[in-house]
Amino acid sequence: MKIKYNAPVVLTYALLSLACLTLPVAKSTGFNFASPSQLAFTTPEFYLRLVSYVFAHANWPHLMGNLVIILLVGPLLEDKHRSWKLFEMMLVTSVATALLNAFLFHASLIGGSGLAFMMILLSSFSNFSAREIPLTFILVAVIFIGSEVVSILKIDQVSQFSHLVGGCIGAAYGFIRGGRR
Numbered sequence: 001m002k003i004k005y006n007a008p009v010v011l012t013y014a015l016l017s018l019a020c021l022t023l024p025v026a027k028s029t030g031f032n033f034a035s036p037s038q039l040a041f042t043t044p045e046f047y048l049r050l051v052s053y054v055f056a057h058a059n060w061p062h063l064m065g066n067l068v069i070i071l072l073v074g075p076l077l078e079d080k081h082r083s084w085k086l087f088e089m090m091l092v093t094s095v096a097t098a099l100l101n102a103f104l105f106h107a108s109l110i111g112g113s114g115l116a117f118m119m120i121l122l123s124s125f126s127n128f129s130a131r132e133i134p135l136t137f138i139l140v141a142v143i144f145i146g147s148e149v150v151s152i153l154k155i156d157q158v159s160q161f162s163h164l165v166g167g168c169i170g171a172a173y174g175f176i177r178g179g180r181r
Contacts, residue, residue, distance in 0.1 A: 006075060007074060007075035007078040007079070007083075008078075008083055009074070009078055009083045009086050009087045009090070010070060010071060010074035010075055010078055010086070013054075013055070013070065013074075013090070013112070013115075014067055014070065014071060016055045017054075017055045017056075017057060017063055017066075017067065017112065018063070019055075020033060020055045020056050020057070021056075021057050021059075021060065021063050032045075032049065032108075033049070033052045033053055033055060033056035033110065034049065034053050034056065034108035034109065034110050035049055035050065035053035035097075035098040035101060035102065035108050035109040035110070036049045036050065036098060036102050036108070037102060037106050037107055037108045038102055038106055039099070039102050039103060049098070050094065050095045050098045050099065051091065051094045051095065051098075053094070053098060053108070053109050053110050053111070054090075054094045054111065054112045054114070054115055055112070056110040056111065057110060057111050057112070058110060058111065062111055063111075065113075066111060066112040066113055066115070066116045067112075069116040069119065069120065070112060070115060070116050070119060073116075073119045073120060073123045074086070074119055076123065076126075077119055077122055077123060080126065081177065085177075089118060089122070089169070089170075089173050090115050090118070092169060093114055093115055093118045093165070093166050093169045093170075094114070094115065096165060096169060097109070097114045097161075097162045097165045097166060097169075100161075100165055101161060101162065101165075104161075105161065109162055111162075113162055113163055113166065114162040114163060114165055114166030114169075115166060116166070117144065117162075117163045117164075117166035117167040117170065118166040118167065118169050118170035118173075119170060120140065120144065120167065120170065121137070121140060121141065121144065121166075121167045121168075121170035121171045121174060122170035122171070122173055122174050123170075124136045124137040124139075124140040124141075124174065125137060125171075125174030125175070125177075137171070137174065141167075141171065144163075144167055145164070145167070
C-alpha cells in the first residue's frame, strides 16, 4: 500500500502553513506575512501579502483549528471542483478578504480562517441543483452567521470579518458553480 498525494492544493497549503509556523521564515527573510493593513498598490510587497497571510498563524491551536477543517472538507471539494478551481477559489477568497479588511479596518490579518469558512459553506452545496436551495446550506448559513454575529460582541483577537467574507465567497461560488466542475 502506498501513500497518495490526493489533494495537491489542500496538502500544499497545509505543508506551507506548517512550514511558516515551524520554521522562522518571517524572521530570517525580514518579510511580514500578515495581510496589508492599508492599501498600497505601488509596492510589490503589498501584492504578495494579499495571499501570504493565509499561511501564517499565531500559534499551534490557531493552525490546527484551521487545518482540521481544511484537511477534512478541502479534499472533497478539490475532488468535486478540481484542483485549479479550488486554487482559484482560495486565491479569490484570500485577496478579497485582505483588500476589504485593509480598506475597511486598516488592520492586519493572519491565518486561513477565511479559507476554512469558504470551504464550509461551499461544501453545503454538494448536492445543489437549479431551482433548489439545499436545506443543509440554509442550516449551515444560519448557524455560521449566527455564531459569527454573537462572536463579534466578544473582545478577542479573532477576525469574524474574515470568516464572514470567506463564508460569503464560498456561498457565492456554490450558487454560481453549483454542481458543475
